[in-house]
Amino acid sequence: MNRKRLFGAWISCALLFACHSRQSADLILYNGVVYTVDSGFTTTAAFAVKDGKILAMGSDREILDAYRSDSRVDAGGKPVYPGFIDAHSHFVGYGGSLFSASLFASASFEEVVQRVKAFADAHPGEAWILGRGWDQNRFPGKSFPDNARLNELFPSTPVVLERVDGHALIANAKALELAGVLPGQQLTGGTVETKNGRLTGILIDNAQRLVRSKIPELSAADYAQRLMAAQANCFAQGLTTVADCGLNRADIEKIDSLQKAGQLKMRLYVMLSDNPQNLSYYLPRGPYKTDLLYVKGVKAYADGALGSRGACLLQPYDDQPGWQGFLLSNPPHYDSLARLLAGTDFQLCTHAIGDSANRVILEVYNKYLGGKNDRRWRIEHAQVINENDFELFGKGSIVPSVQPTHATSDMYWAGARLGAMRIKGAYAFRQLLDQNGWLPLGTDFPVEDISPFKTFLAAVFRVDAKGWPAGGFQPENGLSREQTIRGMTIWAARADMLEKEIGSLEAGKRADFIILDKDLMKVPQAEVLQTHVVAAWSGGKKVAG
Numbered sequence: 001m002n003r004k005r006l007f008g009a010w011i012s013c014a015l016l017f018a019c020h021s022r023q024s025a026d027l028i029l030y031n032g033v034v035y036t037v038d039s040g041f042t043t044t045a046a047f048a049v050k051d052g053k054i055l056a057m058g059s060d061r062e063i064l065d066a067y068r069s070d071s072r073v074d075a076g077g078k079p080v081y082p083g084f085i086d087a088h089s090h091f092v093g094y095g096g097s098l099f100s101a102s103l104f105a106s107a108s109f110e111e112v113v114q115r116v117k118a119f120a121d122a123h124p125g126e127a128w129i130l131g132r133g134w135d136q137n138r139f140p141g142k143s144f145p146d147n148a149r150l151n152e153l154f155p156s157t158p159v160v161l162e163r164v165d166g167h168a169l170i171a172n173a174k175a176l177e178l179a180g181v182l183p184g185q186q187l188t189g190g191t192v193e194t195k196n197g198r199l200t201g202i203l204i205d206n207a208q209r210l211v212r213s214k215i216p217e218l219s220a221a222d223y224a225q226r227l228m229a230a231q232a233n234c235f236a237q238g239l240t241t242v243a244d245c246g247l248n249r250a251d252i253e254k255i256d257s258l259q260k261a262g263q264l265k266m267r268l269y270v271m272l273s274d275n276p277q278n279l280s281y282y283l284p285r286g287p288y289k290t291d292l293l294y295v296k297g298v299k300a301y302a303d304g305a306l307g308s309r310g311a312c313l314l315q316p317y318d319d320q321p322g323w324q325g326f327l328l329s330n331p332p333h334y335d336s337l338a339r340l341l342a343g344t345d346f347q348l349c350t351h352a353i354g355d356s357a358n359r360v361i362l363e364v365y366n367k368y369l370g371g372k373n374d375r376r377w378r379i380e381h382a383q384v385i386n387e388n389d390f391e392l393f394g395k396g397s398i399v400p401s402v403q404p405t406h407a408t409s410d411m412y413w414a415g416a417r418l419g420a421m422r423i424k425g426a427y428a429f430r431q432l433l434d435q436n437g438w439l440p441l442g443t444d445f446p447v448e449d450i451s452p453f454k455t456f457l458a459a460v461f462r463v464d465a466k467g468w469p470a471g472g473f474q475p476e477n478g479l480s481r482e483q484t485i486r487g488m489t490i491w492a493a494r495a496d497m498l499e500k501e502i503g504s505l506e507a508g509k510r511a512d513f514i515i516l517d518k519d520l521m522k523v524p525q526a527e528v529l530q531t532h533v534v535a536a537w538s539g540g541k542k543v544a545g
């Protein structure tokens with residue numbers, strides 16, 4: 001072969017290669033069991049990513065033949081899912097809870113006091129001592145504590161300890177004094193507990209604002225530190241998008257700037273807290289949207305929580321005769337808020353736990369939604385529903401936004417509150433799913449653990465982390481594995497009005513995905529909580545693992 005012919009052969013090879021040259025991608029994942037969570041719940045093996053979005057899905061052959069990338073991820077045959085989405089949580093509150101005294105699962109109020117003391121000793125010089133997570137249902141006697149011990153140990157430092165559900169707190173005398181709380185003080189939608197003419201320190205629902213509003217604001221650096229810690233924990237659990245159910249403009253602007261600075265990478269769907277300042281600023285401007293932030297909801301509260309007997313029931317509590325709980329605002333407030341939001345692009349998202357609170361909100365929503373629609377107004381928790389009211393969800397296409405771990409945390413005492421008949425309509429996820437054919441899932445963290453695996457276990461098997469009870473709590477209301485995965489991904493995205501961008505792995509969608517070490521579609525019940533996130537990506541960038 002002479003030189004000329006050799007050159008010619010080289011040219012034709014180069015041309016041939018050029019014809020088959022592969023398109024460049026920023027990342028290729030291959031050799032996976034990729035659950036796309038598309039409409040048919042199909043699986044595939046590989047996909048290519050460019051500019052943070054999925055270019056194409058396919059077999060290993062199809063993707064590796066069509067795309068080249070310096071960044072290739074061999075999934076090693078492991079399951080790949082869309083990044084998990086928590087449809088109801090409190091991201092900012094969770095960040096705060098990581099930097100305050102952790103009182104979760106304390107077995108007595110004395111244990112709470114000891115934990116607070118240990119926290120105070122480890123953090124000398126804190127102007128206010130904050131804690132979260134106590135639950136009197138775990139204490140001997142199950143009644144609310146009083147602040148005598150806190151007053152004794154902390155005579156000059158204000159102490160504020162939130163109940164696990166965020167619907168009650170106990171404050172010491174110093175905090176009550178700084179807030180100007182008086183014995184017997186009355187207010188709408190809240191209780192200042194007073195016994196024998198003295199404050200016990202217990203403030204329920206709206207009464208909490210009296211002391212909360214006095215807690216000094218965090219510095220910008222401290223604020224960022226809390227969100228970054230929350231983000232790291234969420235990514236490690238496979239959560240790539242979370243909702244924050246109730247923020248003010250100041251929080252939203254801090255989050256937006258941390259995201260724009262590239263520091264905060266967590267995607268957030270935000271509900272505005274229902275107050276005149278938020279509404280007058282945001283309603284005329286409309287929903288606020290960036291790649292990482294969607295301010296689209298308005299969060300109202302119909303009632304409190306079942307654990308603190310603040311849930312508003314149609315009939316008295318079984319364990320407190322004559323007491324039905326209460327609505328947090330007068331009924332006309334919900335009507336005027338619904339009327340106001342019906343004329344905007346915001347979703348109304350109302351916390352409703354008791355069957356009475358749910359009925360009030362369902363009726364108001366239906367009045368303004370008028371039949372089937374795509375507004376996706378939500379009822380957060382939808383916890384206790386009267387048997388006659390389930391159909392009201394379907395009638396107005398109202399979205400029940402539920403938290404499976406609430407069922408398995410509350411099951412120990414919810415029956416005592418509600419009685420054998422009424423509890424049948426509580427945590428009735430299957431019945432709620434049947435109303436619209438889809439159901440978003442969340443945790444309400446930090447009220448519950450952030451773990452999506454605990455959500456999966458509670459939704460499918462209706463047991464808690466201890467595996468209790470055998471056979472599950474009201475197992476007829478369990479969801480299938482597929483329904484549960486959808487609830488933690490595409491249905492959560494849909495509740496957040498983000499299903500065109502996230503929630504499934506399909507061409508054109510954001511490349512938010514996770515690799516797990518066990519397959520949730522197959523893992524035995526006993527191993528669900530031993531499932532771990534091997535690695536997580538958000539917008540095609542690795543964020544964990």
Ligand SMILES: [Zn+2]
Binds near residue numbers: 088089090245444
């Ligand atoms: Zn919540």
